[in-house]
Amino acid sequence: MAISIPRVLQSSKKLLKSFSHSSNNIDVPKGHLAVYIGEKLQKKRFVVPVTYLNNSSFQNLLRKAEEEFGFHHSMGGLTIPCTEQIFIDLASRLNT
Template identity: 80%
Template sequence: MAIRISRVLQSSKQLLKSFSHSSNNADVPKGYLAVYVGERMQKKRFVVPLTYLSHPCFQKLLRKAEEEFGFDHPMGGLTIPCTEQIFIDLASRLRT
């Protein structure tokens, strides 16, 4: 079972990295949203499905972002204040 979970996490990381693009919003496919994840100055850009917005766990992250940044996101896009690993773990759970 640990091997299966490890494979799911690895495939989720690869999926998220494959959606990781330059900072130009023109490369976000229809039905997806670009978000910046990370703490302090080391943020990474991910492109996630819009369906994530309706999930309670993702909404909790959005509320945390609102508390920390309000509507002034320093990266010019939606910035989520959590570690990259937490975000990847959450995304892997939302994907299943």
């Protein structure tokens, strides 16, 4: 049985949206971490599994965040300077 790539991407997007929150007051489940994704002033909060930290592509995003922000994050959490679409594409690959 073949798996349709668009269906996989769509289910990954739904999973990420279920972890996405607009409020900072929502608890982060055990085994997850909150990250803020976006460029400039518009940022969106995502809650992702800590297993993402082992992935080299995610580590590249973390290095980019370190270069841009150092250890100071104005939102109070980890901010990753990439577009939401780039992050969703990466997360969809990590969820398969």
